Amino acid sequence: MKRNYLFFTLILLSVSSCTKFLDTKPTDFLSPTTYYQNESQLTASLVGVYDILGSTNVYARHYIARLGMEADEGFYNTDAVVTGPQVYNFSPSDTYIGGFWNDLYVGINRANNLLASVNNNTQIAQAFRDQVRGETLFLRAYYYFLLVQNFGGVPLILDPTLSTENVSVPRSTAKQVYEKIIADMEAAEPLVASINTLGFGGRVSKSAVRGILARVCLYMAGNPVNDLSKYKEASFWAKKVMDDGDAGHVLNPNFTQVFMNYAQDKYDIKESIWEVEFWGNVAGAYNETGQVGAWIGITSTNTTIIGQAYGFLNCTSKLYKSYEAQDIRKDLSIAPYVYTAAGGKTNYTSTTDASLYTRNVGKYRREWELVTPRSANATPTNFPILRFADVLLMYAEAENEVNGSPTPPALDALNLVRQRAHATLYTGANTITSKSDFHDKIIDERSRELCFEALRKPDLIRWGIFVPTMKGVASLMSQQNATNFYSLAYRNVSDRNLLFPIPSKDMSLNSALVQNPGW
Numbered sequence: 001m002k003r004n005y006l007f008f009t010l011i012l013l014s015v016s017s018c019t020k021f022l023d024t025k026p027t028d029f030l031s032p033t034t035y036y037q038n039e040s041q042l043t044a045s046l047v048g049v050y051d052i053l054g055s056t057n058v059y060a061r062h063y064i065a066r067l068g069m070e071a072d073e074g075f076y077n078t079d080a081v082v083t084g085p086q087v088y089n090f091s092p093s094d095t096y097i098g099g100f101w102n103d104l105y106v107g108i109n110r111a112n113n114l115l116a117s118v119n120n121n122t123q124i125a126q127a128f129r130d131q132v133r134g135e136t137l138f139l140r141a142y143y144y145f146l147l148v149q150n151f152g153g154v155p156l157i158l159d160p161t162l163s164t165e166n167v168s169v170p171r172s173t174a175k176q177v178y179e180k181i182i183a184d185m186e187a188a189e190p191l192v193a194s195i196n197t198l199g200f201g202g203r204v205s206k207s208a209v210r211g212i213l214a215r216v217c218l219y220m221a222g223n224p225v226n227d228l229s230k231y232k233e234a235s236f237w238a239k240k241v242m243d244d245g246d247a248g249h250v251l252n253p254n255f256t257q258v259f260m261n262y263a264q265d266k267y268d269i270k271e272s273i274w275e276v277e278f279w280g281n282v283a284g285a286y287n288e289t290g291q292v293g294a295w296i297g298i299t300s301t302n303t304t305i306i307g308q309a310y311g312f313l314n315c316t317s318k319l320y321k322s323y324e325a326q327d328i329r330k331d332l333s334i335a336p337y338v339y340t341a342a343g344g345k346t347n348y349t350s351t352t353d354a355s356l357y358t359r360n361v362g363k364y365r366r367e368w369e370l371v372t373p374r375s376a377n378a379t380p381t382n383f384p385i386l387r388f389a390d391v392l393l394m395y396a397e398a399e400n401e402v403n404g405s406p407t408p409p410a411l412d413a414l415n416l417v418r419q420r421a422h423a424t425l426y427t428g429a430n431t432i433t434s435k436s437d438f439h440d441k442i443i444d445e446r447s448r449e450l451c452f453e454a455l456r457k458p459d460l461i462r463w464g465i466f467v468p469t470m471k472g473v474a475s476l477m478s479q480q481n482a483t484n485f486y487s488l489a490y491r492n493v494s495d496r497n498l499l500f501p502i503p504s505k506d507m508s509l510n511s512a513l514v515q516n517p518g519w
Contacts, residue, residue: 036117039124042132045114049139050203052107057099058146059276059383060290064454065312066096067150067500068489071457071466072473073447074361077314079485085500086312088492092501092519101151101503104143111140112160134191135204138212141184145216148177149458152224152499152516156180170512175227178220182233185213195247200267201275202382207247208274211386214238214394221401222462224498231401238395241273241388242413249273249388251420256332262382263293263368274386281375289378293364296452298335300366305343307366307374313452317356317480318473322448327423333451335362353480361452389417389449397442406438414441417449461498494518 035041054060063069066076067085076086083089085096114136118129147154154177155169172180188209195205217234220227241249252258252271261268262275280287299311315334323330337345338360348359364381371380392413399410406414411432415425424430432438446459460466474490496518507513 036114036120038121039128042114042118042124042129045110046132046135049107049110049114049136052103052110052143053139053276053385054278054288054290055103057096057103059385059454060278060292061295062096063100063146064383064452065291065295067100068497069454069457070313070452071460072316072469073319073451073456074313074315075486075489076312077360077486078312082485082488087488088494088497089488091504092507092515093504094501097500098503098505100500101147101506104147105157107143108140108157109161111136111143112158115140116160130191131193134188134209137184138188138192138204138209141181141188142212144177144181145212145219148174148181149219149461150500151502153177155510155513168510168512171514175220175225178216178225178227181216182213182220185209185216189213195269195273199269201269201272202267202277204274207241207244207249207269208386210237210240210244211273211391211394214241214391214398215386218394218398219458219462221398223464228401231398235395235398235402238391238398241391242395249391251388251392251416253420255328255420258387259332259363259365260368262384263365263380264370265380265382271388272384272386273388273391274384276383276385278382279371279380280378281371281373281380282378283373283375287378289375289380290383291377291379292381292383293366293369293379294377296361297364297366298337298339298360298362300339300343301341302339302343303376304374305367306339307369307379308376309339309366310377311360313361314357314486315359315361315451316473316477317353317482318476319447319451320356320359322444324423327421327448329421329448331362333361333363333448335360339367354482357477357480357482357486363452384453387450387453389420390446390453390455392417393442393446393449397439400435400438400442405435406432410438414438414445417445421448423448466498467493467495 036045052058056062068088081087085094090097115133118133118136144154153171153174156172156177157169189206192204192206192209195201195207198205214234214237217230217237221230221234248270250270252268258268258271261272265279278288278290278292280289282289294307294309295312297309297311300306300309320330320334337347340346366374366379369380396410396413400406411426415427418425426432426441432441443463447456457466460469470490470493474487477487477490499516501516501519502513507515
């Protein structure tokens, strides 16, 4: 989807003649008090709220490649980097952490401004205003979700920031933040459009709200809040996605095609429920590129056939060996080859323990892009936030927790994911009957299916196993004689890394803030 960076409180945007929702262009500077008077202005303001998803500090680059979300699935592979969040050696003044925090609060403030003014002109159709309000409520809640996952309790700012005075806002507890997230998302659910009405996954739909609500509830049920009642709500919201006959969500039978679609601006709304959209090649006057496929993808020095790619993330042997031999996800998720300087491919032949650590992430490949000429290190590839496979696995996990053992529907949901992958099904003599065994299977399956989709570190934290899991990888890498700097992140990690530090700048500006433990 075509999008543009919007400075919401300063820049007036109008919708251009293009039919795509987020195709907008800046036109003038106006006071917010005279804005929000027609559908075009509301749409342009809503675009400003969406824009944060594709910012450099969030899904375009740093959150997916430099903030360590890959956890035990992979690692930052260059020996030139010995400090930073990607190797768990950084301070509260780190620019990536500060940028992530700042961008999310910029999005929240844009949302607050729009929510305060969406009904300025009651002559605009109520249905249109309701949809704008629903999407804005959800996006604000999602930005708070990213904050509470990574920083714990944060200041809940729910009104426009109109003055530099009275900026000392204390942190709400993580529980309070989660409660507000759920309340706003539940309020948004009846207001937003169905995914079939929208026709693409770049805009918030009922399916997206329901699926993310399932995710939020799972996280609230886990560490550090541990509200076990939320497992039942997680099951409820995931089931609503699964049972929506109009949306008809199903898994794409071709696992590779799911990720090719992201590189080619193709929408499969049956599987890909919500995605961050990127577009262009920085060659023209308009573009909104990211680094999906370049920073997180297969390294390439070829600038014409493939496109330049740094390929900063490699995979662990733990991830590689978690797949059965026949599991088709392995050679899609983990690169089975390297690109040559001429744009060809050379297959890996060695599967020794040490050699497995040299393989890049394979899910995002520049060779699939259709936009030409290739841009150096900038890509049009979208990034998945929510896939139907995730919904199935969340439902299976929640059902197991609610019922104390895996129910037949929970097993069916897990087996649907494994069936597409050609993995052995948990049926007959291979079925699972105990709660703990099923939980362990979910832990492994989420990694096999959802690796490098910015979910692993938060998953491990909510399960209460992040630090021991990371230390286990460090030990394994030592035993397998992996290159020493590959294990840097795993050796550095400690209990303080369960949360990011509150950025130093914000600690200075907001005297009511209290720093996270260990920072």
